[in-house]
Amino acid sequence: MRGLSFDIAHMLAGSLVLVSFMQLYQDRLYALLNIFALHAAILAASVAWQALVQDAPHLYLTAVLALVFKAIIIPTALHRIIVRLGIHREIETVVGVGPTMLLGMGLVALSMVIMLRVTPQADPLAREDLAFALSVVLLGLLMMVTRRNAVSQVIGFMSLENGLVLAATGAKGMPLVVEISVAFSVLIAFIVIGIFLFRIRERFDTVDVQALDRFRGERR
Amino acid sequence: MNFLALAGVLLIPVLSAAVLATLRDYRLTARLNMLAALLTFMMALLLFFVEVTPGPYLLVDDLNKVFIVLTTFVGFTTSVFSASYIGHEIDIARLTPTSVRFYHAMYQMLMFAMNLTLIANNIGLMWVAIEIATLTTVLMVGIYRTHEALEAAWKYFILGSVGIALALFGTILVYMAARPVIGEGLDAMVWTELVQHAAKFDPALLNVAFVFLLLGYGTKVGLAPLHAWLPDAHAEGPTPISAVLSGLLLNVALYALLRFKMLLALNPAAIAPGPLMVTMGLISCIFAAFMLYRRRDIKRMFAYSSIEHMGIIVFAFGMGGALANFAGLLHMTMHSLTKSAIFFAVGHIAQVKGTQRIADVGGLTVTNPVLGWGLVLGVVAIAGLPPLGIFMSEFLVVSSTFARAPWLAIALAFGILIALGGLFLRLNTIAFGEPRGPTAPAEASFVPMFAHFAIVLMVGIYMPPVLVVGFQNVAKLLG
Numbered sequence: 001m002r003g004l005s006f007d008i009a010h011m012l013a014g015s016l017v018l019v020s021f022m023q024l025y026q027d028r029l030y031a032l033l034n035i036f037a038l039h040a041a042i043l044a045a046s047v048a049w050q051a052l053v054q055d056a057p058h059l060y061l062t063a064v065l066a067l068v069f070k071a072i073i074i075p076t077a078l079h080r081i082i083v084r085l086g087i088h089r090e091i092e093t094v095v096g097v098g099p100t101m102l103l104g105m106g107l108v109a110l111s112m113v114i115m116l117r118v119t120p121q122a123d124p125l126a127r128e129d130l131a132f133a134l135s136v137v138l139l140g141l142l143m144m145v146t147r148r149n150a151v152s153q154v155i156g157f158m159s160l161e162n163g164l165v166l167a168a169t170g171a172k173g174m175p176l177v178v179e180i181s182v183a184f185s186v187l188i189a190f191i192v193i194g195i196f197l198f199r200i201r202e203r204f205d206t207v208d209v210q211a212l213d214r215f216r217g218e219r220r
Numbered sequence: 221m222n223f224l225a226l227a228g229v230l231l232i233p234v235l236s237a238a239v240l241a242t243l244r245d246y247r248l249t250a251r252l253n254m255l256a257a258l259l260t261f262m263m264a265l266l267l268f269f270v271e272v273t274p275g276p277y278l279l280v281d282d283l284n285k286v287f288i289v290l291t292t293f294v295g296f297t298t299s300v301f302s303a304s305y306i307g308h309e310i311d312i313a314r315l316t317p318t319s320v321r322f323y324h325a326m327y328q329m330l331m332f333a334m335n336l337t338l339i340a341n342n343i344g345l346m347w348v349a350i351e352i353a354t355l356t357t358v359l360m361v362g363i364y365r366t367h368e369a370l371e372a373a374w375k376y377f378i379l380g381s382v383g384i385a386l387a388l389f390g391t392i393l394v395y396m397a398a399r400p401v402i403g404e405g406l407d408a409m410v411w412t413e414l415v416q417h418a419a420k421f422d423p424a425l426l427n428v429a430f431v432f433l434l435l436g437y438g439t440k441v442g443l444a445p446l447h448a449w450l451p452d453a454h455a456e457g458p459t460p461i462s463a464v465l466s467g468l469l470l471n472v473a474l475y476a477l478l479r480f481k482m483l484l485a486l487n488p489a490a491i492a493p494g495p496l497m498v499t500m501g502l503i504s505c506i507f508a509a510f511m512l513y514r515r516r517d518i519k520r521m522f523a524y525s526s527i528e529h530m531g532i533i534v535f536a537f538g539m540g541g542a543l544a545n546f547a548g549l550l551h552m553t554m555h556s557l558t559k560s561a562i563f564f565a566v567g568h569i570a571q572v573k574g575t576q577r578i579a580d581v582g583g584l585t586v587t588n589p590v591l592g593w594g595l596v597l598g599v600v601a602i603a604g605l606p607p608l609g610i611f612m613s614e615f616l617v618v619s620s621t622f623a624r625a626p627w628l629a630i631a632l633a634f635g636i637l638i639a640l641g642g643l644f645l646r647l648n649t650i651a652f653g654e655p656r657g658p659t660a661p662a663e664a665s666f667v668p669m670f671a672h673f674a675i676v677l678m679v680g681i682y683m684p685p686v687l688v689v690g691f692q693n694v695a696k697l698l699g
Contacts, residue, residue: 118424119396126396137389141382153378160385167392173404174395175344 005053006125012046013132013166017108020139020159024104025097029082029151033075036155040070043162050169053125059169066165070158078151095146107138129170136163222270226278228263229288229339232256233332241325246310246317249324250303256328257299260335261292274412279341282693287338287475290553294467294560295331297668301564302327302460304665308571309458319363323458330356330464334472343391344409346476350387350440353469354380361457372452379439379449387436387476393429394480397421414483423489430493433480434500440473442527443534444504454523455576459567462519466526467560471552474530478537478698485540485699497538498628504531505635512642517576518566521646522559525602528639529555535632536617537698539624545695547616554609554676555602561672562598565591568664569650573657578646583655591662592651594669599647601676603640609679 019039026032044067051059095103111134119127140160144153168174236256243249267288272280306323309315315323333353340346358380362373391409398408401420407413439446454462481493508528515521533555536548568591569584570576584592601608614636621629679687 114428118422118428121400121422130393130396134389137385144378144382150374157378157381157385160382164385164388164392167389171392171396171399173399173408174392175406175409 005049009046009049009053009125010128012042012049013129013170016042016046016162016166017132017135017139020136020143020163021101021104023143023155023159024100024139024146027097029149030079032152032155033078033082036159037071037075039159039162040066040075043165044071046166047169054172056173062165062169066162070162074158078154082151094148100142100146104139104142107142108135111135111138123172126170126172130167133163133167133170136160136166139163222272225263225266225270226272226280226339228266229260229292229335230332232260232263233328233335237325237328237332240328241321244317244321246306246320246324249321250299250306253324253327254296254299254303257292257296257331260331261289261296264288264292264335274341276406276410277342277345278339279412280339281697282690283478283697284338284475286549286553286690286694287471288335290556291334291338291468291472292331294556295334295464297671298460298463298467298560298564299327300665301463301567301668302458304663305458305460305567305571308663312571314364315458323360323363326356326360327460327464330360330469334468337472338475341411342406342409343394343411343414343479346411346479347384347388347391350437350473350476351384353472354384354440357453357457357461357465357469360461361453363458364456366456368452369456372449372456376449376453379446383436383439383446385436386432386439390429390432390436390480393425393432394483397425397429411479411483415486418483418486419488421487421490423487423491426484426487426490430480430484430491430496434477434493434496437473437477437480438500441470441477441534442504442530443500444507444527444531447504447508447527450527451520451523454526455517455520459519459563459570462523463560463563463567466523466563467556470526470530471556474533474537474552477534481537482697482699494538494540497534499538501531501533501535501538502628502631502635504528505535505632506531506638509635509639509642512639513645515646516578518570518578518581518646518650519563519576521578521643522562522566522602525639525643526555526559528635529559529602532614532617532632532636535621535628539617539621539628540699541620541624542692542695543620544617545698546691547613547620549691549694549698550679551610551613551617554613554679557672557676558598558601558608558610561669561676562595562602564669564672565595565598568662569595572660572662575657578649580657581650582653582657584651587655587659588662590666591664594666594673596647596651597673598669599643599651601673603643604636605640607677607680609676612680612683 016039019035019042023032023035023039026035044063047059047066048063051057051063112131115131115134116127119130137160140156140163143156147153147156233256236252240249240252267280267285306315306320310317310320330353333349333356336349337346337353340349358373358377361376362369395408398414398421401417402408402413442450454465484490484493505528508524508531511524512521515524533548533552536544536551569581572588573581584595601610604610604614618629618633621632
């Protein structure tokens with residue numbers, strides 16, 4: 001039983017990394033949103049599995065939050081925003097798909113090297129989870145760096161947060177305070193983002209961050 | 221008494237945020253904002269007279285008392301400045317009464333979040349509080365809704381969130397390191413527990429955790445090369461927020477970093493956090509000093525000056541030891557007071573002249589003598605000339621470093637001198653020479669600005685023994 005529970009947790013965390021990779025090469029916003037919903041759903045499954053294995057019922061709450069907010073409500077809302085703004089066309093990436101994927105692989109390798117080396121005496125489940133979580137965090141960062149579109153940057157940020165939740169649930173017995181706060185902060189972040197998109201829309205006819213870049217720097 | 225002080229520092233800001241959000245009249249809310257900030261400051265002073273036993277969530281010790289009193293004091297003086305600043309912004313219709321209502325509520329939320337960060341005994345709670353502080357300031361930076369303000373707020377939001385995410389990962393790693401020793405559950409996140417058992421933690425895990433925490437909270441401190449959000453956020457938001465950002469929020473993030481530094485210092489097998497901090501501090505100081513020369517925007521220039529000074533402070537704490545810590549603490553206090561006072565002056569200057577462009581501001585000492593000479597005094601202070609307080613603290617930082625690592629001291633002194641040159645170059649155009657731009661007298665309250673300068677001057681000439689002993693105790697605590 002011990003072996004099976006480990007394998008399932010491992011598989012779920014691993015698929016989270018895989019889905020993070022899938023996000024990297026999506027070049028349409030709708031597809032990206034769907035993949036993000038999948039990402040959040042897998043996270044929910046992974047958290048629920050941890051709740052079962054660790055016998056920590058409060059983690060179910062985190063799982064439900066992940067499923068309801070991140071996999072359903074947020075993608076739906078962003079979908080609407082995209083429709084309303086009429087920006088469902090292609091996403092422009094700063095770096096090409098090939099180099100991005102290579103960079104992503106490098107980041108995953110890096111996080112494996114760091115995390116597996118420093119946690120030799122931790123229990124294997126937490127170890128692997130932490131390594132995967134760091135990969136997801138770094139891939140989320142990579143996505144934020146390589147995208148120009150404000151919506152896809154937000155999605156990158158949210159998948160980064162998913163990695164953090166994975167890490168927090170993998171750390172056995174981590175107090176509830178943090179889980180709630182993580183979920184809560186995502187919610188707040190979303191509200192903030194909503195306001196921002198609304199305001200950006202007020203001033204510009206695009207949510208392309210490059211268009212914002214024109215105004216950067218000092219007024220001459 | 222205990223409860224009163226603790227509750228006052230946290231509950232007064234929260235409750236007044238709720239009240240301010242419901243009131244319409246902006247003159248009334250500005251006054252209430254001042255009153256709430258004053259009450260919070262008095263409650264913070266009360267902390268010196270009470271003994272609070274640390275609980276699982278809250279902690280009061282010598283270190284955070286200093287930070288809390290500084291935060292609430294500058295919070296109060298800034299609210300006084302803010303009242304006159306906001307009045308003018310409404311007169312020229314840059315802000316609507318609705319957004320001012322929102323602004324005052326957010327101001328108190330920010331005060332709450334900063335106090336909570338400082339008083340938290342739980343590293344998870346501390347993280348949450350810093351997150352709240354970031355979100356409230358993001359909203360306030362974007363309040364003018366101009367192109368520049370929106371972009372600055374967006375940039376701040378994205379970079380700040382990434383920093384905060386990295387800090388959370390570091391926090392989780394600290395918990396992972398503590399769990400085998402302290403056991404599962406709440407205790408493994410309580411700072412006082414962590415400190416007691418730090419020597420037995422797994423050093424490798426702590427090392428990685430500290431790197432994440434340094435990068436994460438370092439972003440919020442504004443250390444180069446993670447500083448990109450800082451100049452934009454300072455330049456485009458309302459000036460009272462620039463004052464609070466520079467004077468307080470950077471310190472609060474630094475405080476979080478210091479707590480983790482103390483944790484690492486207690487574990488003999490972990491890396492020494494000092495050299496990492498010294499490196500980042502020195503890079504920030506020298507980099508920002510050079511950046512001062514090419515600034516065209518007055519608020520942006522002082523934002524770079526803040527990066528420079530945070531670099532010096534982080535450098536001092538990174539060197540460690542009783543004297544360098546004392547110097548770092550003193551420098552932090554002096555910088556908070558001076559920089560916020562400078563932003564008070566700059567806010568009124570920008571209102572009088574209707575622009576923040578340095579090229580459009582000139583001859584201030586002739587047209588607006590009080591404001592002009594106030595700014596001159598501020599720049600003299602921030603550049604580190606005697607007899608003001610920053611000279612004292614910079615002298616202490618450099619001289620204490622000289623005894624231990626002469627080359628580092630020379631590099632630091634080089635950075636400080638470069639910055640001095642840059643600041644005076646611009647000051648010359650702004651304060652002296654041919655008057656440029658509108659010359660209407662400023663409807664300003666100069667009391668907060670000169671109150672800050674008076675303290676800075678007093679410390680430069682004579683430091684009261686109470687202050688010296690207090691800072692010495694904290695410096696010992698910092699190790």
